[in-house]
Structure formats: C-alpha cells, structure tokens
Amino acid sequence: MRKGVVAMDEYGAIKGVYEETDPAVSDVKIEFYDGVLIPGFVNTHCHIELSHMLGKTKKGTGLPRFLADVMKKRDTKEKDILAKIQAADEMMFKNGIQAVGDHVNTELSAKTKAGSPIKYHTFVEVMAMTKEDIQPRVDKARDIEFYFDANHTSITPHAPYSCSKELFKAFRKLVNEDNILSVHNQESDEENKLYRYRQGEFLDFYKEMGLHADAFKAQARNSIQSYLTHLSKNNPLILVHNTYMSLKDVDFIERLGRDVYFCMCPKSNLFIEGKLPKILNFIPNQNRMVIGTDSLASNDTLDILEELKVISSHYNQLDFLQILPWATINGAEALGLADELGSIEVGKTPGLVLLEGMNNLRLTERVTLKRIV
Numbered sequence: 001m002r003k004g005v006v007a008m009d010e011y012g013a014i015k016g017v018y019e020e021t022d023p024a025v026s027d028v029k030i031e032f033y034d035g036v037l038i039p040g041f042v043n044t045h046c047h048i049e050l051s052h053m054l055g056k057t058k059k060g061t062g063l064p065r066f067l068a069d070v071m072k073k074r075d076t077k078e079k080d081i082l083a084k085i086q087a088a089d090e091m092m093f094k095n096g097i098q099a100v101g102d103h104v105n106t107e108l109s110a111k112t113k114a115g116s117p118i119k120y121h122t123f124v125e126v127m128a129m130t131k132e133d134i135q136p137r138v139d140k141a142r143d144i145e146f147y148f149d150a151n152h153t154s155i156t157p158h159a160p161y162s163c164s165k166e167l168f169k170a171f172r173k174l175v176n177e178d179n180i181l182s183v184h185n186q187e188s189d190e191e192n193k194l195y196r197y198r199q200g201e202f203l204d205f206y207k208e209m210g211l212h213a214d215a216f217k218a219q220a221r222n223s224i225q226s227y228l229t230h231l232s233k234n235n236p237l238i239l240v241h242n243t244y245m246s247l248k249d250v251d252f253i254e255r256l257g258r259d260v261y262f263c264m265c266p267k268s269n270l271f272i273e274g275k276l277p278k279i280l281n282f283i284p285n286q287n288r289m290v291i292g293t294d295s296l297a298s299n300d301t302l303d304i305l306e307e308l309k310v311i312s313s314h315y316n317q318l319d320f321l322q323i324l325p326w327a328t329i330n331g332a333e334a335l336g337l338a339d340e341l342g343s344i345e346v347g348k349t350p351g352l353v354l355l356e357g358m359n360n361l362r363l364t365e366r367v368t369l370k371r372i373v
C-alpha cells in the first residue's frame, strides 16, 4: 500500500490499516516514515545456544567436518554461553525479528527466552542411531522441553544422518498431531550418499565420533524418500536447508500429499557447503517457503534481511514482494504463530520494521533496517 497508515495501541497491537485519504485518519497525528513498513521478521531456524561459537568453525569444510568441529568445540563455561545467548536474542530483536523457531539440546536458553520480546518456538532435538538409545534420548528431550513455554515447544528428530528408521517411526506414537517437527534435511550431498550407497564422509564422521552406523543400509534413493514415509502425515513439518534436494524429491513430497514447509538458510549453506539450494525448484510451493539464519556457528550474524539479500542477489527473478512472505507470514504459519504475528493485520502484534534505501522495491545492498515497534 502506498502511503498507508498503520494504527497501533501502546502494546503494539494493530488497531487499523488505512489509506492516506481515509476520513478515519484525517484528524489524527501521524508519524511519517520514509521507506517501506513491514511486519517483524520470522526466523524459522536458529540454534541460539550455539551463539558462543561465532568465528570458532572453519568455512567451506562440508557438513560432516563442520559437525565434528561443533561437537568438539561447543563445551565452554556456562556463564559465557548464557551471555552469548542473551546477546544473540538482543541482536535478533534489533534486527527486526519478532519470532524464532529455535533448536536446542539443552535448557540453557530458557531464561533468555522467557524474558524476551521475541516469541520463540523451541524444538528439542532427539538423535538416536540404535534401538537402545531411543527411550533414554526421548526421556531426556522431554526433561529439557519442560523448561520452555509449554504452548510453544516440541520434540523433533534432528536429522536423517543422526536418526535411525526406528526413531522416525517411534515419533508416530511419541507425539500428538499438533507437535511441530523441524528436521535438518539434505544439508549435504553426503547424506544422500549415505542413504543411497552407504558410503561417504558420514561413515568417517561416525568412526571419528565413536557412533554406531549400523542403522544405515544402502537404499538406492535419496534420504528424504527413505525417511519421510516413516513420520506421521499429520504432524506439521518444517524441512530445513534442502540444499541437495532434487526436483524428483520435491515431486515425491507432493505425491505423498504431505504439507511441508521448506526452510532456506542461504548464508549458512554458503558458509558450510559453499552452495545454495535450487530455490526455483520450490517456487510452485511459494506459500510453503520460509527463511532461517541457522546459528552463529555457521553465520556471521542473525539477520533475516541479510538472508533475503543473498536470495535476491543470486535469484534476481525473485522480487521483494514475492520473498517477503517467506520471511514473515509463512514463517509465522509454520511455527503456529500466525494468529499473533507475521502480517500487519488488525488484532495482531507483529512488530513494525522500516526498510530504508529501497528503490522501486529492489532489495539491494544499500537497504537498511530500523525497528519502529
């Protein structure tokens, strides 16, 4: 809307959206902003508890080496981890982020989240590659879940290379139908090699980390086509990364009739693998596209505007109005928060962000952001 007027109360709730000429706003005091007003962003994928790892991992190693690096270096003083979590939360709010889908393995981020103006949905990750591991790992995840906002927490399988078929199947009985799942998917081609041929760098990674790899058998198809059918069709599902997802894989999901959100984390993909997902393959699912920053272990900032700029610069056929919903309302829907935020609509409290330096709605490097509410 050109020269639109947004009315908000003192709590940031939207009271009305008007044309400039609407008599309802002819007599009221209006604050003017020169730029584009948008709702606060939704960061659909983050790991805030890894914020202390900024600058501690090597770029371009590929996923298996990156994971080994994170696992070996993540332990440090709790006080430092907590301070970096708090700083990351403040950074995201300043960067116009209103809601975050955040993966955890510990309860360390609970206090920051409880006191934050940002809405979090916390995903507690479960990994298990042997049958014996399933129950204790699920019990531990349930214990961690208890520390977070009960209405905005769920447990989820971590990734196809860290979960056995039995664990995926166990989720059918473990969780209710409203439990949102968020699975790292095809972030590396090594994951497809593991599932297709039982080969590749993940086998070296398991050996190095002392993990049992017996769960994986050669199945002559990509990971998604093997594990997705084990999960219940009814659980909302976010597939994160999808860097090595083929058009055939996308078709496979569609044929299953499965509702899926595809989360793109472009800066993290460039950092770890030096490659972006084939975003145009997903375009028929426009309203299912969402954006994440991933963690500071594989990104230099937590800033959705920067992620959008990367997408824009690599895919100049995608315009701003097309990708803005990916970073706002679609993410809110994926996280079950669309009643409250994600769009400038009466009754919501979406936050209000001003984009400055835009020319003809083009998302160039010059565009900057200021949080208004």
Ligand SMILES: [Zn+2]
Residues within 6 Å of the ligand: 045, 046, 047, 103, 184, 240, 294, 295
């Ligand atoms: Zn992740």
